[in-house]
Amino acid sequence: MSYNKKDEDAEGGVVRVDxxxxxxxxxxxxxxxxxPRKCRILLTKIALLLFTGEKFPTNEATSLFFGIxxxxxxxxxxxxxxxxxxxKELANTAEDVIMVTSSIMKDTADNRGYYCTGD
Structure with a gap:
């Protein structure tokens, strides 16, 4: 698919994610x-959806949560x-996430900073 100036103006430069x-x-x-690259791209799409107000149904949010x-x-x-x-965003909608989120919160609070800095 080719994009030209007219296409950009019509969309207003907004990326559409389904x-x-x-x-x-x-x-x-x-x-x-x-x-990791493909996963980051897909996570970016999910973030775009979540941060623009899109809601995943509970079953989809749960599946995504555990897959991610x-x-x-x-x-x-x-x-x-x-x-x-x-x-963190999906935990509000997904089911049965308490054990995972508790474990992650404990690990991220660890002084090693494993999840945040890559050390």
Whole structure:
């Protein structure tokens, strides 16, 4: 698809992200090996949706929450930072997240700073 000046003006420069398409793309979180770049791109799309007021249904939010939380095991520090931000937002809608969020909060409060700095 080509974009020209007329297309940019018509859209007002706003990126459109479809919630359903993003949810379907979430398979990338379960791929092996995990691609930190692809995951960060998808997490950015989820963040865009969440921070513009889009709500995921409870079942989708729960599925995303647990799929994304697996990414904390990745060595890529920037990916882990994105994961923290997104699951923090999804925790408000997802079900059965208390054990995961408690564990993450404990780990992020640890003096090692593992999730935040990549040390």
């Amino acid at each position: 919630r359903t398409a993003v949810f379907q793309e979430a398979r990338v979180f379960n791929s092996s090996p995990v691609s 939380s697996k990414l904390f095991q990745n060595k890529d520090a920037s990916l882990r930072q994105m994961v923290y931000l997104i699951i």
